[in-house]
Amino acid sequence: MNGIHRLDAAAAAANAGRLEAAWAAVPWLPRSIAADAASGLFSRWARSTIVDENVGAPVLTRAVFERLHRDAGLTADWPIGNAGLLHVYGYLLSTTPTPYGLKRERWLGGDLATALGLDDEAFLPWPPGPTLLARVTAAALALLETAPVRCDERDGSFRVALSAASGPAALVYARIGVSNDPENVDPERVALVTTFPVADAAALLAGLDAEPDRVRWNAVD
Template sequence: MTTPDEQPVKSSTDHVDAAARRAIDDPSAALALLPGVAASIRQDAAGGLFDAWELSSVVDENTREPVVPEALFHHLHAAAGLDATWPAGNAGLVHVYGYLFSLAETPYGLKRERWLDAGLAAAYGERTLFHAEALIGGAVSVTPLARITDAARALLAEHTVREERIGPVRARIAIGRRSASGPFALAYAIDRGAGERLVTTFPISTPAETLAAIDAGPPRLRWNAVE
């Protein structure tokens, strides 16, 4: 059954799909189809929020293919006032906003599903979906990136389950959930010596299996963090 919180996103699904298709050859037109996203990017840039995020490759580590078109990658970074060299971009910009325009299939489904599905939001204790307001259009009081940044930082502060050293780099992994059931949230951040920055956050269903896979090999940069 559709809940009231899901209505804004469900009513915008066609717009998201259309924007993703348009992003292949016309990034500017694609972003115009989701004006709330464009407004949020401008708001985040003005507040310096992208500084809280690390670099991330848009080449998926499972498929070895880009998850967003190169033209869109450059257009988003220009809109945010950020310099970037393909395929390494700002993780907050690419993951939180760029993934909405991705048509790439991965073993875990479409990248944007984490923002449009209730699972990750519930794991973080969010009452509404992360992108609900931004997809409606117009400026928002708290952007999706701001909400996600705060949520991931809180998870790392309260539920760090692994710390790794990769040469001079320190990495932290946190797993937890605030809901009684459903997926858990995983947050990942690294510190290269100038302060910790976020890399990614996504839902997982079985923390024990995820940790077993992490422990099965040596420490390394994970989840598309750039060397």
């Protein structure tokens, strides 16, 4: 059984409430979560709700949400939890369709990785070596520091970073600590929220300009 088939089996089992079977189907998942917890990597991420703003409903069951946080040694108050844990590992187990497809496609497809200048398989979750969360965190922080397009919202407390001003691009959304120099992001003051590929960066930027200033993409103010 290849990686995709194992993940399919895990997601189906998780959605059916058979969590032990789900975790057993993808042994890299508990290993990755344990490694990330030991390294303190979850602290680099902000809080997020698992209720998707496009769907208007949770994209994971409460049982999966709670199991993920328990394995990571994190406290959470349903439906709000750790964004890195939910957006990376939780989304891999989500079977809820959204207008943009399954949440896991940002990791299994190559669009996000390619837009970040990486190999198109850079975010597959099962290869040995650094965990998926470690790879995603490093890439997201790097884009925040070097992005050619940046847009600050909520009085500078949230930042949208894009790898390009038009066409396909990678987007990173993060909570930014108060800084005397907004042009230079201190990675120690950043709490990542999410990252995903966009098909048309110019259209996304136009949409941001047209909308009221608000917290976006399932972040929590």
